[in-house]
Amino acid sequence: MWRVKQMWITAAVILVQFVIFALAPFGPVHAEEMATFVLEMNDGVLTPERIEIPANTQVKIILRNTGSTPAEFESLRLRKEKVLGPGVKSFIVIRKASPGEYPFFDEFHLETGQGVIVAR
Numbered sequence: 001m002w003r004v005k006q007m008w009i010t011a012a013v014i015l016v017q018f019v020i021f022a023l024a025p026f027g028p029v030h031a032e033e034m035a036t037f038v039l040e041m042n043d044g045v046l047t048p049e050r051i052e053i054p055a056n057t058q059v060k061i062i063l064r065n066t067g068s069t070p071a072e073f074e075s076l077r078l079r080k081e082k083v084l085g086p087g088v089k090s091f092i093v094i095r096k097a098s099p100g101e102y103p104f105f106d107e108f109h110l111e112t113g114q115g116v117i118v119a120r
Contacts, residue, residue, distance in 0.1 A: 037053065058096060074105055075103065
């Protein structure tokens with residue numbers, strides 16, 4: 001009896017895998033990839049300090065804390081905030097920023113960690 005159950009479970013797993021692989025080409029289609037930018041945060045040094053993004057377009061900014069202390073990306077105008085421990089990588093998504101300048105800073109390193117995102 002146990003072997004019959006095991007055969008049915010194996011068959012079900014194979015069927016599920018087949019369906020997943022067969023339908024994979026029909027997954028979500030994106031007309032355009034999201035523009036992606038990288039911001040390195042290293043103990044109060046932001047690289048780059050100025051990021052130019054396309055206005056009215058969704059963009060992704062990858063945040064990398066390569067320093068030995070915590071970092072916090074914060075932009076009051078964009079209403080974005082992300083805390084990263086040392087060695088941590090994360091991201092934020094900006095949804096269709098209007099043309100203009102959006103200051104950001106590393107709240108743990110206010111003296112040196114200042115930058116701006118410019119939407120054009």
